[in-house]
Amino acid sequence: METLTKTTWKIDPTHSEVQFKVKHLVISTVTGAFKSFEGGLETEGDDFNGADASFSIATASVDTNVADRDAHLKSAEFFDSENHENMTFKGVLKHKSGDDYKLVGDLTIKDTTKQVELSVEHGGVMVDGYGQTKAGFEITGNINRKDFGLTWSMVTEAGGVVVGDNVKLHLNVQLTKG
Numbered sequence: 001m002e003t004l005t006k007t008t009w010k011i012d013p014t015h016s017e018v019q020f021k022v023k024h025l026v027i028s029t030v031t032g033a034f035k036s037f038e039g040g041l042e043t044e045g046d047d048f049n050g051a052d053a054s055f056s057i058a059t060a061s062v063d064t065n066v067a068d069r070d071a072h073l074k075s076a077e078f079f080d081s082e083n084h085e086n087m088t089f090k091g092v093l094k095h096k097s098g099d100d101y102k103l104v105g106d107l108t109i110k111d112t113t114k115q116v117e118l119s120v121e122h123g124g125v126m127v128d129g130y131g132q133t134k135a136g137f138e139i140t141g142n143i144n145r146k147d148f149g150l151t152w153s154m155v156t157e158a159g160g161v162v163v164g165d166n167v168k169l170h171l172n173v174q175l176t177k178g
Contacts, residue, residue: 009135009175010040011055018057021168022145032073036061040175041093048122048135049095053103056086078150084110093120103139109148116143118169133177141169 018034039055041048059079062070074081091105101120106113123136144165 008178015174019170032064051093055089139171
């Protein structure tokens, strides 16, 4: 019986990005990103189906291009970065068809862990100019921020909500085979 070797794929942070979008006043969208993150996949051989995925994002690295808003997001009313330095994800990558996968696992923000399912498109595998094997993935999905204890809200005089509950996630991830 042949035993497959575990292969580690680490995120290349210089060729990856973690972004989110959330409605503001229900009429427009604010885009933000996290600048500090790490993680990767562990596969059986080179097969991504069934790969164990892990990811950690530094909550204090949030960047929406507005310093005051970033400070509010880092505060106890949202991420509470002082007491919750990271949000984490642990799950499994499951092949659907063609280049499409789903990523199912536990997302932890603050003290709350919930199972989420994200859509994944595998962009392919390529050897770069330095001889390193790289794999690309685009990951998308939605979460409800209130499910994770991010419940701060404010209502305008006209009755509108300042921050929407639905958060769209968009990650472009390049992994390096280790």
